[in-house]
Amino acid sequence: MATTAALNALSLDEQSFADRMIAAYAGTPGALLSILERIQEHHPHKYLPPEVLEYVGDRMDIPLAQIYGVVTFYALFNLEPQGEHTICICRGTACHTRGSRNLLQRLRLELGLPEESEEGADKLCVTTPDGQYSLRTVACFGQCALAPVVEVDHAIFGHVNEQALRREVEHLAGRKA
Amino acid sequence: MADKISVRIDGEYVAAQQGQTILEVARAGGKFIPTLCWLENLSPVGGCRLCIVEVSGVGRLLPACTTPAQDGMSVTTNSEKLTQYRRMALEFLFSERNHQCAVCVSNNHCELQSMAQRLGVTNVRYPYSFPKMRVDASHERYVLDHNRCILCTRCVRVCAEVEGARVWDVSGRGIHSLIVSDMNRPWGDSKTCTSCGKCVEVCPTGALAEKGFGVEEMVKRDRKVRRLAGRRGGHV
Numbered sequence: 001m002a003t004t005a006a007l008n009a010l011s012l013d014e015q016s017f018a019d020r021m022i023a024a025y026a027g028t029p030g031a032l033l034s035i036l037e038r039i040q041e042h043h044p045h046k047y048l049p050p051e052v053l054e055y056v057g058d059r060m061d062i063p064l065a066q067i068y069g070v071v072t073f074y075a076l077f078n079l080e081p082q083g084e085h086t087i088c089i090c091r092g093t094a095c096h097t098r099g100s101r102n103l104l105q106r107l108r109l110e111l112g113l114p115e116e117s118e119e120g121a122d123k124l125c126v127t128t129p130d131g132q133y134s135l136r137t138v139a140c141f142g143q144c145a146l147a148p149v150v151e152v153d154h155a156i157f158g159h160v161n162e163q164a165l166r167r168e169v170e171h172l173a174g175r176k177a
Numbered sequence: 178m179a180d181k182i183s184v185r186i187d188g189e190y191v192a193a194q195q196g197q198t199i200l201e202v203a204r205a206g207g208k209f210i211p212t213l214c215w216l217e218n219l220s221p222v223g224g225c226r227l228c229i230v231e232v233s234g235v236g237r238l239l240p241a242c243t244t245p246a247q248d249g250m251s252v253t254t255n256s257e258k259l260t261q262y263r264r265m266a267l268e269f270l271f272s273e274r275n276h277q278c279a280v281c282v283s284n285n286h287c288e289l290q291s292m293a294q295r296l297g298v299t300n301v302r303y304p305y306s307f308p309k310m311r312v313d314a315s316h317e318r319y320v321l322d323h324n325r326c327i328l329c330t331r332c333v334r335v336c337a338e339v340e341g342a343r344v345w346d347v348s349g350r351g352i353h354s355l356i357v358s359d360m361n362r363p364w365g366d367s368k369t370c371t372s373c374g375k376c377v378e379v380c381p382t383g384a385l386a387e388k389g390f391g392v393e394e395m396v397k398r399d400r401k402v403r404r405l406a407g408r409r410g411g412h413v
């Protein structure tokens with residue numbers, strides 16, 4: 001969210017990585033998207049801090065408002081640090097009718113995450129304060145036959161119920177040590 | 178010299194030039210087509226869909242502000258069907274944000290309001306969404322009230338194309354779209370804003386206003402900005 005605090009300067013590594021990406025994609029269509037995607041992937045917390053966006057904007061002569069517009073338009077970009085593990089629950093129609101709301105509520109309770117806010121209910125992305133888990137929703141994985149579908153650290157699970165989901169999360173907790 | 182073409186507008190033949198939009202041709206011929214996001218001499222975006230027209234032989238309605246006129250085209254600018262759709266577009270705008278005209282700085286000087294009156298919108302048939310919206314009063318001279326914004330992007334375009342400061346853009350998408358300055362920081366903290374006030378003058382509603390004006394007191398004067406915009410070579 002908006003902060004007026006002085007921005008941290010970019011580390012040398014971040015700068016040179018950004019410079020390399022800008023050079024690599026310069027002149028290709030959709031360059032900004034590819035550049036930001038690679039930079040986000042490179043970040044240990046898989047997100048785009050404001051100072052990175054400012055740096056890229058400055059280097060590519062793209063207005064800050066335009067960059068901000070792009071990163072808030074595409075769901076793939078994160079503006080907040082992401083957790084160690086990501087659990088993504090499908091809230092598409094098929095999964096909804098198969099109880100994905102309950103899965104989401106259950107997981108919120110277990111992870112101690114706040115209730116759904118009124119605004120922005122279509123795209124959820126919250127991270128536990130300890131930085132362990134990010135909980136997200138998606139509009140459809142394209143695997144409706146397996147509804148309800150949950151993705152845990154890039155692995156897709158179908159026909160998930162509350163027990164199965166808890167097992168997976170406990171499994172992650174065991175692994176994290 | 179551009180090629181001359183001939184277009185039929187509401188049955189009358191009008192001489193035009195290749196490359197002109199339907200809207201430009203119609204206006205030159207003295208025809209009124211309702212517009213909201215379009216502003217003379219700014220690049221057109223076709224966002225508000227108020228300027229839709231019927232083109233014979235084309236199955237769908239086309240926005241006059243972005244559709245190039247073609248030789249032999251026959252255009253209808255006014256019909257019962259068009260009025261219905263235009264009213265609907267306006268009603269959606271009213272239901273999307275919070276337009277309480279009676280307490281708005283732009284009451285009686287608002288393009289959204291006067292367009293609704295002109296097109297006979299007497300009520301809104303869709304449920305209001307009453308979103309909770311912020312008001313950014315951080316700029317020393319101006320205020321941005323998201324409650325009145327219709328996302329026409331005139332401010333975005335005038336700032337980029339005429340002033341060259343590129344302060345504004347649209348963030349998010351769909352119902353969550355929002356006008357932002359720089360990186361969504363308070364307007365008053367913007368390092369790019371030159372405080373020229375062009376965005377305020379061209380904003381069709383009470384979303385952008387000058388500080389120090391009460392209800393009904395904000396009168397926009399966009400003539401100078403349009404003239405200035407007309408001096409640049411072509412659209413950006």
Ligand code: SF4
Pocket residue numbers: 275276277278279281282283284285287288289290325382383384
């Ligand atoms: S911006 Fe226009 S339509 Fe909206 S409340 Fe103000 S006067 Fe009414």
Ligand code: SF4
Pocket residue numbers: 325326327328329330331332333356376379380381382384385
């Ligand atoms: S602030 Fe005014 S000019 Fe800018 S998009 Fe909103 S309504 Fe249009």
Ligand code: FES
Pocket residue numbers: 090091092093094095096139140141142143144147148149
């Ligand atoms: S609705 Fe969940 S995968 Fe399609």
Ligand code: FES
Pocket residue numbers: 211212213214215222223224225226227228229240241242243
């Ligand atoms: S004036 Fe043409 S779409 Fe808004």
